[in-house]
Amino acid sequence: EDAPAIALRARSIEQSFGDVEVLSGVSLSVERGEVAAIVGPNGSGKSTLLNVLAGIAASDDGSVSIPRGRGGARSVGYLPQRPAFREGFSARDTLGFYAQLLDGDVADDVAASLDRVGLGEVADRSVGSLSGGMTRLLGLGEAVLGDPAVLILDEPGSGLDPAMVERLFDVVGDLAADGTAVVVASHELPAVETHADTVHVLDGGTFAASGSPAELLAETGANSLSAAFLRIV
Ligand code: ADP
Ligand code: MG
Secondary structure (H helix, E strand, O other): OOOOOEEEEEEEEEEEEOOEEEEEEEEEEEEOOOEEEEEOOOOOOHHHHHHHHHOOOOOOEEEEEOOEOHHHOEOEEEEOOOOOOOOOOEHHHHHHHHHOOOOOOHHHHHHHHHHHHOOHHHOOOEHHHOOHHHHHHHHHHHHOOOOOOEEEEEOOOOOOOHHHHHHHHHHHHHHHHOOOEEEEEOOOHHHHHHHOOEEEEEEOOEEEEEEOHHHHHHHHOOOOHHHHHHHHO
16 A cells, blocks of 8 residues: 555644643644554643544644545544443444444444444444443444544543453554554553553643653653653653
């Protein structure tokens, strides 16, 4: 394939709420197949940044470029921090509802998505009967409908037990291995250390540090990403 290596490029993103400048010039490039993690303290602006990258919110300044997909739409999938689903629908029908909004074959898109997140066996159960982890996988399934070039995930592991966090990050790693560019905000630093190619530490409106997990450990002299994080923020 001759698709360009850079899938997402954000330049000098600025965003204020009232007098509070949350993002003061954040730039980010993510390649196809790369898992880029955004970590940072609560309130540092991770969700604000992801909303801008996903096109959910407009920023005050800066630009975001993402490849075009079907029908000329931006090829991006987004998992919000608090996904909400109707509990009475099955997982399959839930994905079907969202797949109808895309310009493709609904049944094919749903089947591919269920397969990619490993929910095929529970596809006909009601959403209300699924565990928290399964529900989060369903959110990931919605985000990957139509096979977007860029996947934006806001705290996919929050509130899940460590085994489920691992399962989720394994799925994310598989999606990246298939060429998807992933941006994931996360507090699960052990999982980030294992699964992310690059880590950007958002603090004070900019990236206080960026690099591979190994680079951040070397720069800070820490022996884990959790320890490195505490030395950076
Ligand atoms: P994080 O995801 O890193 O926890 P957020 O991006 O949610 O941080 O929030 C960053 C800051 O911006 C916080 O101080 C939050 O209160 C503020 N903020 C976020 N969204 C809005 C909004 N729509 N209106 C006003 N303030 C907001
Ligand atoms: Mg957030």
